[in-house]
Amino acid sequence: MNLHEYQARALLKAAGIPVPDGDVATTPNDAEAIAARLGGRVAVKAQVHAGGRGKAGGVKLAESPGEARAHAEAILGMQIKGLTVQKVLVVPAAAIETESYVGVIVDRVSQCPLVMVSPAGGVDIEEVAAKTPEKIFRRVVDPRYGLLPYEAMALGFRLYDDVRLVRQAAGIMRQLYVAFLQAGASLAEINPLVTTPEGEVVALDAKIGVDDNELARRPAIANLRDLSAEDPHEVEAREAGLSYIKLDGNVGCCVNGAGLAMATMDLVKYYGGDPANFLDIGGSSNPQKVVTALRIITSDPSVKSILFNIFGGITRCDDVANGIVEATRQVDLDRPMVIRLTGTNEEAAVRILEDAGFSALTDMDEAVERAVALAGEAA
Amino acid sequence: MSIFIDRDTRLVVQGITGRDGAFHTKQMLEYGTSVVAGVTPGKGGQRFDQRVPVFNTVADAVEETGANTSVIYVPAQFAADAVYEAADAGVDLIVCITEGVPVLDMTRVMPFLREANVRLIGPNCPGVISPGRAKVGIIPGRICREGSIGVVSRSGTLTYEIIHQLSRHEYGQSTCVGIGGDPIIGTNFTDCLAAFEADEMTSAIVMIGEIGGTDEQEAAKFVREHVSKPVVGFIAGQTAPPGRRMGHAGAIISGSSGTAAEKIAAFEAAGISVMRRPADVVPLLQERT
Numbered sequence: 001m002n003l004h005e006y007q008a009r010a011l012l013k014a015a016g017i018p019v020p021d022g023d024v025a026t027t028p029n030d031a032e033a034i035a036a037r038l039g040g041r042v043a044v045k046a047q048v049h050a051g052g053r054g055k056a057g058g059v060k061l062a063e064s065p066g067e068a069r070a071h072a073e074a075i076l077g078m079q080i081k082g083l084t085v086q087k088v089l090v091v092p093a094a095a096i097e098t099e100s101y102v103g104v105i106v107d108r109v110s111q112c113p114l115v116m117v118s119p120a121g122g123v124d125i126e127e128v129a130a131k132t133p134e135k136i137f138r139r140v141v142d143p144r145y146g147l148l149p150y151e152a153m154a155l156g157f158r159l160y161d162d163v164r165l166v167r168q169a170a171g172i173m174r175q176l177y178v179a180f181l182q183a184g185a186s187l188a189e190i191n192p193l194v195t196t197p198e199g200e201v202v203a204l205d206a207k208i209g210v211d212d213n214e215l216a217r218r219p220a221i222a223n224l225r226d227l228s229a230e231d232p233h234e235v236e237a238r239e240a241g242l243s244y245i246k247l248d249g250n251v252g253c254c255v256n257g258a259g260l261a262m263a264t265m266d267l268v269k270y271y272g273g274d275p276a277n278f279l280d281i282g283g284s285s286n287p288q289k290v291v292t293a294l295r296i297i298t299s300d301p302s303v304k305s306i307l308f309n310i311f312g313g314i315t316r317c318d319d320v321a322n323g324i325v326e327a328t329r330q331v332d333l334d335r336p337m338v339i340r341l342t343g344t345n346e347e348a349a350v351r352i353l354e355d356a357g358f359s360a361l362t363d364m365d366e367a368v369e370r371a372v373a374l375a376g377e378a379a
Numbered sequence: 380m381s382i383f384i385d386r387d388t389r390l391v392v393q394g395i396t397g398r399d400g401a402f403h404t405k406q407m408l409e410y411g412t413s414v415v416a417g418v419t420p421g422k423g424g425q426r427f428d429q430r431v432p433v434f435n436t437v438a439d440a441v442e443e444t445g446a447n448t449s450v451i452y453v454p455a456q457f458a459a460d461a462v463y464e465a466a467d468a469g470v471d472l473i474v475c476i477t478e479g480v481p482v483l484d485m486t487r488v489m490p491f492l493r494e495a496n497v498r499l500i501g502p503n504c505p506g507v508i509s510p511g512r513a514k515v516g517i518i519p520g521r522i523c524r525e526g527s528i529g530v531v532s533r534s535g536t537l538t539y540e541i542i543h544q545l546s547r548h549e550y551g552q553s554t555c556v557g558i559g560g561d562p563i564i565g566t567n568f569t570d571c572l573a574a575f576e577a578d579e580m581t582s583a584i585v586m587i588g589e590i591g592g593t594d595e596q597e598a599a600k601f602v603r604e605h606v607s608k609p610v611v612g613f614i615a616g617q618t619a620p621p622g623r624r625m626g627h628a629g630a631i632i633s634g635s636s637g638t639a640a641e642k643i644a645a646f647e648a649a650g651i652s653v654m655r656r657p658a659d660v661v662p663l664l665q666e667r668t
Contacts, residue, residue, distance in 0.1 A: 106482050108592045111489045111563045143486040186482060186562075213481045217456055247620065258560060259534020259589055262615040267656050269618045278619070283478070283535070311536040311543070313505070313519050314399075343519060343539065364540065365658050 001210045003183075004047040006089045007224045008206035012190070015179035017172050018202045022091030031072030034090040035065040041093040044071040049229050050081040051124075058085060061093055086228050094202070096194045100159045101125050102173055103189030104180040106211075110140045113180070115147060115173060117155045121192035147177040160195070168201035169193065183221055184214025233296050240292040242281055249274025250304040250375045252297035252335075254290070256281050256315045264309045264368065273372030276303045283314045290323025295331050304378035305336045307371035309364060312343025321349035325356040336374040340367035381509035381554040382529070382574040382581075383472060383500065384448065388513045391416040391437060391446035391470070393453055393461045395427050399476075400452035403517050404431070407450075410514040416440035437461075437468040448472045450506065450515050455479035458502060462488050466495040473565070474515050475501035485563035492565065499565025505535045505557035518542070518555060526551015528664070529575035531568055532587035533560050533594075537615055540657050541587055548661040553581040560589070568598035576606050583609040583668050585660060586651070588642055590616030595642040599649035609667035612646045613654040614639045 003011070006024040013019045021038060024047065025031040035042045046058030053059060058080050062068035068090060078085045099122035107114035120128045120135045129136055137158040141147050152173040156166035172193065180188040187209040194204045215222040227235050237244030243258065247265075251273045255261035258280045265275040277297065281289050297306055310320050320341065327333075339360045341349050346362070353360045361367045390407070394400035395417025404427060408414050416434055417427050423435035434440040437449065449465040451458060451473065458477040465473045473492075480502040492499050500507060506516010510523040522539055524546045532538040538557050545552060556571050558564055568586060575581045584606070588595035595614065602610050617639040646653050652663040 106486065106562060108562045108594070112486050113483075142490070143483070144490065181483065184481060184483060211482050213455060213479045214483070217481075245620075247618075255536075257534060257536030259532070259537030259587070259615050260540055262589060262617075262619055263534075263537050263540070263613075263657060265619070266615065266617045270656055275618060311539045313536060313539055314517060315536075342543070343522070365656065 001212055001215065001225055002049050003208045003210065003224055004049070004087070004226060004229070005045065005206060006047055006087070008188075008208040009203070011179050011183055011208060012176070012203055012206050015175040015182070017175045017179070017190075018200065019206070020091050020094055020202060020204065022089060024087050024089050025072060026076070026087050028069045028072040028076065031088055031090050032065045032069035035062060035068035038090065038092050042068050043091050043093045044068055044075060045089045045091070046075050046078065046080060046085040047087040047089055047229075048080050048083050048085050050083055053080055056080045082231070083229060094194070094204070095197050096204075097197055098195045099192035100169075100194075101128070101189065101191045102169070102176060102193050103187065103191070104177055104185070105187050107140060112143055113141045113177070115139045115141060115151075115155060115177065117158055117173070119159050125189070125191060141177065147174050149174065164199060165195055165201055172201060172203065183208055184211050184218050185209060186211045233299065236292065237279070237296055240289055241286075242279060242289060242293055242296075244296055245278040246300065247275050247277050248302075249276045250302050250379060251371050252276045252300065252303035252306040253309070254279050254281060254293045254297060254306070255309045256283065256311065256320075260309065260311055264307070264364070267364065267368045268307070268372055271369045271372040273375055276300055281315070287319050287323035287326055290320055291327040291330060294324070294327035298331050298333065298335065303335060305338065305371045305374035307367060308337070308339040308341070309367060310341045310343070312341065312345060316345045317341040317343060317349035318345040318352060321352040321360075324358070325352060328356070335378070338367050338371040338374065340364055381512055382571070382578050383498070383554065383556065384507050384509055384513045384515050386512050388448050388515065389413050389415045389444065389446045390515060391418060391440045391444070391449045392431075393418045393437065393449055393451045393465065395419055395431065395433060395452075396422055397452055401427070403452065403476075404428070406517075406520065407514050410520045412513045412515065415444040416446050437464045437470070441468045441470060446470060448515060449474070451475040451477055453477060455481070459484035459488050462499060463491060466492055466497040471497060473497060473499045474504070474506050475499060475565070476504065476506055476516055477501070478503040480561065482562055485561070489563065489565070500556065501559040501564060503561045504559030504564070505538060507554060507556050509554045510552050516557070518557065522546055523555065524549075524551040526553065527580055527582040528552045529571075529578065529581040529584045530555040530587070531571040531575070531584065532557055533589050534587060534615065537657070538587060541585060541613070541660055544657055544660050545585070550661060550664060553578060562592065567594050569601045572598060572601055572606055572610075576608060581608065583611070583664055585664070586610055586612045588612065588614045590614070590619050590639050590642070591637045593637065596645040599645040599651060602651055603649040609664070610651045611654060611660060611663045611667065612651040613657065613660070614642045614646070
């Protein structure tokens with residue numbers, strides 16, 4: 001789960017990191033009031049879970065409260081990568097001397113948290129990593145001891161020469177590490193970390209991604225989830241225990257297991273089709289999940305054919321078959337469906353489907369090929 | 380021989396009285412695995428299915444039954460503690476089936492296991508099966524058959540699909556290992572490749588990877604330098620968009636690292652025959668063996 005910038009800022013502030021004043025607004029009126037309270041030049045920033053919001057016109061500078069209001073009017077309701085902007089953050093546009101990057105991630109190779117810094121801040125860090133990797137400095141943290149002061153200082157000297165700035169940055173890194181742990185994050189970054197003409201080090205923008213597996217034991221973080229900022233079908237899927245991602249094609253896929261779901265999408269492509277979605281119904285046997293899955297798939301108008309690919313292990317094929325039959329009673333099925341089932345209780349599943357007037361295949365290639373052909377005919 | 384488990388595996392099931400633990404313990408017993416003990420705190424002294432003694436702690440189970448391998452079916456929030464407990468009790472191998480273990484828990488578990496010198500498979504994995512010998516985890520026994528192909532995979536049902544293809548065409552398996560789809564796992568591709576290379580029973584290896592991370596690229600390097608047996612590979616997620624998590628916590632492409640194209644290129648450069656789809660596994664093995 002990704003947090004909004006304003007939420008991440010609040011967590012950093014609570015950890016003791018210097019963050020400029022500012023507030024979040026849902027109306028142009030509020031944005032104007034915040035700008036008036038802050039005084040001077042402000043930035044109005046779209047709060048949306050999509051990269052490249054600056055390029056999309058979602059970040060604007062305003063010289064006056066009136067201008068802040070006008071920008072908020074334009075930005076609120078704007079679509080950025082298919083998501084509607086519901087909130088803007090209004091912050092002072094501070095004078096900046098330098099821009100750096102600091103971040104904490106979980107590193108798969110060392111299997112430890114890793115602190116990463118770069119004096120080339122203010123731009124996409126993956127771009128820096130690709131173009132000028134020598135400008136990125138890393139330190140693996142032993143999770144049993146945390147980020148030690150000397151380690152943070154060593155990283156600080158990669159950013160600044162002035163020891164007064166280095167000390168501030170080192171303190172911020174250690175606070176960021178603590179905030180990272182407390183949020184159950186997989187990523188916590190400040191980009192840019194800036195220095196002001198007064199010699200202060202300040203976090204100007206913040207990004208925190210939380211490990212979904214942490215949410216059960218961190219209710220305060222889980223409460224930060226902003227459902228209005230997510231695709232409604234993805235929300236519905238998650239609440240039903242499914243994993244769904246909408247894609248651009250026209251073959252709707254319903255599969256058990258993430259690896260098999262990806263392989264099914266790949267096979268759709270292999271046979272010249274295009275998958276409309278990734279959908280993993282997970283490992284449990286619950287007909288209701290299948291009902292929800294089918295409802296989500298059929299609500300996508302670009303879907304021209306529907307493909308079930310189930311390899312029964314923990315998932316029982318008869319449960320999925322019952323779910324399909326139940327779903328077709330609840331959902332008006334106006335598009336062709338191809339069902340492939342094999343594994344646990346396959347015979348019972350085939351009987352259930354045949355009694356309801358459906359046929360089932362057992363071969364994955366045959367099923368995918370047929371679903372692609374049907375989508376092609378309908379398109 | 381097989382890798383990691385064999386006829387001498389003496390298994391303790393952590394979470395044996397839970398819904399999943401109970402169901403799969405029955406399946407493992409039916410398959411012929413020596414399930415010698417179960418653990419559920421507060422249920423010590425009971426018997427599972429009238430035959431397997433249940434203990435309050437893993438230490439008790441190991442002391443009383445000589446268990447040398449543990450399999451974990453406890454809920455995600457207790458899984459890391461279950462791993463620590465098993466390692467501390469002195470088993471040699473821990474297989475953690477549990478899905479949804481926080482990654483930060485795993486950052487602390489791994490140094491503990493290295494110091495205790497215990498192998499972990501998983502978490503969030505289907506486990507290990509050596510057809511005809513033992514099954515630890517949830518891989519359906521009836522899709523497997525005895526033979527000489529070593530299978531290692533990050534997925535669950537996709538692994539079953541490929542085992543199914545192999546068995547249907549009379550390519551039996553020496554051992555199938557599901558290493559799990561999480562960002563931090565106890566046993567990676569390279570560990571399994573090294574074990575298969577050393578295993579006399581294994582004549583060829585099938586490696587099933589997916590998008591995210593660089594474990595497959597490391598594995599390819601290892602194949603080039605240290606593996607003499609034929610290797611056939613597959614990468615799932617060729618059509619996955621970047622930046623989106625595809626079910627598995629590990630299956631995310633970020634920036635230029637972890638794409639299917641990159642991994643396929645690494646496989647090809649290492650002399651691994653790459654399947655374009657699961658059904659290619661048998662023809663490619665025929666070419667290579």
